Amino acid sequence: MRKRILRRNMARWLLPLALLVPLCAEAASVDNLRLWAAPDHSRLVFDLSSPVTAEVFTLEDPRRLVIDLQDSEFNADADRLDLSGSAIREVRTGVRNGDDLRVVLELSRAVEPRHFTLEPNEQYGHRLVVDLEYPGESAVEDPIDPIEAKIREQEIAAERAQAEAVAEGRDPDTVTPAAKQAQPHPKRDIIIAVDAGHGGEDPGATGPAGTREKDVVLEMAKRLSRLINATEGFKAVMIRDGDYYVGLRQRTRIAREQKADFFVSLHADAFNSPRPHGSSVFALSQSGATSETAKWLAASENRSDLIGGVDGNLSLDDKDEVLRGVLLDLTMTATLNDSLTIGGRVLDRMGRVNDLHKSQVEQAGFVVLKSPDIPSLLVETGFISNPQEERRLRDGSYQQRMMQAVFGGIRAHFERNPPPASLLAWQRDQGRGGAGDEYRIQPGDTLSEIAARHNVPVGQLRQANELNGDVIRVGQVLRIPSS
Numbered sequence: 001m002r003k004r005i006l007r008r009n010m011a012r013w014l015l016p017l018a019l020l021v022p023l024c025a026e027a028a029s030v031d032n033l034r035l036w037a038a039p040d041h042s043r044l045v046f047d048l049s050s051p052v053t054a055e056v057f058t059l060e061d062p063r064r065l066v067i068d069l070q071d072s073e074f075n076a077d078a079d080r081l082d083l084s085g086s087a088i089r090e091v092r093t094g095v096r097n098g099d100d101l102r103v104v105l106e107l108s109r110a111v112e113p114r115h116f117t118l119e120p121n122e123q124y125g126h127r128l129v130v131d132l133e134y135p136g137e138s139a140v141e142d143p144i145d146p147i148e149a150k151i152r153e154q155e156i157a158a159e160r161a162q163a164e165a166v167a168e169g170r171d172p173d174t175v176t177p178a179a180k181q182a183q184p185h186p187k188r189d190i191i192i193a194v195d196a197g198h199g200g201e202d203p204g205a206t207g208p209a210g211t212r213e214k215d216v217v218l219e220m221a222k223r224l225s226r227l228i229n230a231t232e233g234f235k236a237v238m239i240r241d242g243d244y245y246v247g248l249r250q251r252t253r254i255a256r257e258q259k260a261d262f263f264v265s266l267h268a269d270a271f272n273s274p275r276p277h278g279s280s281v282f283a284l285s286q287s288g289a290t291s292e293t294a295k296w297l298a299a300s301e302n303r304s305d306l307i308g309g310v311d312g313n314l315s316l317d318d319k320d321e322v323l324r325g326v327l328l329d330l331t332m333t334a335t336l337n338d339s340l341t342i343g344g345r346v347l348d349r350m351g352r353v354n355d356l357h358k359s360q361v362e363q364a365g366f367v368v369l370k371s372p373d374i375p376s377l378l379v380e381t382g383f384i385s386n387p388q389e390e391r392r393l394r395d396g397s398y399q400q401r402m403m404q405a406v407f408g409g410i411r412a413h414f415e416r417n418p419p420p421a422s423l424l425a426w427q428r429d430q431g432r433g434g435a436g437d438e439y440r441i442q443p444g445d446t447l448s449e450i451a452a453r454h455n456v457p458v459g460q461l462r463q464a465n466e467l468n469g470d471v472i473r474v475g476q477v478l479r480i481p482s483s
Contacts (some may be wrong), residue, residue: 285363346409
């Protein structure tokens with residue numbers, strides 16, 4: 001009797017274990033391959049049925065990248081993968097050691113591989129991401145001219161020397177600028193960095209009719225860049241010009257590498273209800289978001305790095321370590337002041353194209369706005385989650401009018417406040433003729449001293465120049481109102 005009970009109990013224990021064995025032994029499956037080609041890298045994504053362990057290494061003569069996946073099988077169609085624009089010439093697969101999968105990429109150039117795995121999210125399941133980075137290549141297809149870059153570097157060095165003098169308590173008027181204005185006038189272009197949000201692995205928000213944010217904002221970014229490049233004295237640098245992902249902090253790094261005077265990131269809003277509508281403009285907030293909606297949006301946009309698998313911190317290595325904190329505070333204050341001023345101009349013009357979600361420039365902690373020395377805005381062009389605005393966002397006419405509004409605000413600011421070495425500054429100086437209604441800021445000047453010197457109230461001087469505070473920059477030209 002006891003033996004029958006023991007055998008019965010053993011059968012109860014062993015049966016579930018027997019059922020578990022084939023489940024545990026089941027191989028992972030590669031169900032799909034996706035590829036995105038960028039100017040400086042390609043990203044290959046393996047869609048997996050379950051997590052895998054992968055080993056990635058390169059071989060020479062000929063160049064190949066080998067990807068070994070333990071206990072895996074290949075159920076995708078590699079022949080359907082579009083390899084154009086990438087470093088991959090051919091994809092081959094085979095069985096290794098009986099149960100493992102080997103994927104071999106035939107390469108057309110040298111690469112530096114990097115790989116990582118991603119957990120399932122709203123769009124995809126388990127993934128293996130393999131990045132093929134191209135040594136020495138720029139992320140920008142049409143980078144800034146080296147001569148213009150040098151001029152911009154000299155301007156930045158001169159501004160930094162003045163800021164360091166202030167931070168150390170020295171008279172900035174005694175500082176010899178790192179670069180004097182060249183003869184003839186440099187007449188450089190004003191560089192606008194245009195960032196199309198999301199991309200590649202990260203589609204952004206999706207509208208009720210299936211419109212993807214990454215597609216809409218890329219088209220608008222191209223339209224904005226064409227408007228900028230068609231305007232004398234301006235040049236656009238696109239952060240991404242195709243369907244691939246760029247890390248959030250990498251976007252600001254690219255803008256700084258290209259010596260951008262201004263950075264604008266384009267997005268399409270979304271909410272968990274179809275009712276919210278309207279366009280918005282955001283600048284950086286150092287103390288947090290200004291509304292619950294802004295907080296929700298900031299968290300949503302910043303999660304893109306988790307989708308893309310990119311991390312890192314904004315580099316401030318080019319600033320003196322001892323003065324970094326003080327300089328960052330001084331620089332960020334001036335940058336934020338410019339961002340808010342330009343944002344007001346942009347928002348005013350956007351309100352003529354679409355309803356505004358908020359009537360003032362909002363502030364939130366978007367990662368892409370955190371470059372300390374480039375004025376930056378994040379523009380939400382409309383709510384893609386609203387059916388009516390989703391239709392507008394797909395419409396080429398609406399896209400064009402919205403980008404004309406965005407560039408109109410940016411252009412208006414720089415026409416009033418052109419960088420000293422820019423073509424716009426040269427054109428303004430040619431027509432000024434020594435008139436006494438404008439003043440170019442010199443090292444050591446303060447707004448109150450300028451106001452006293454010209455016998456006008458400080459508030460009136462601020463209003464005439466659309467200043468939100470007392471932050472001014474060397475080389476900036478102020479309009480002096482009649483007393």
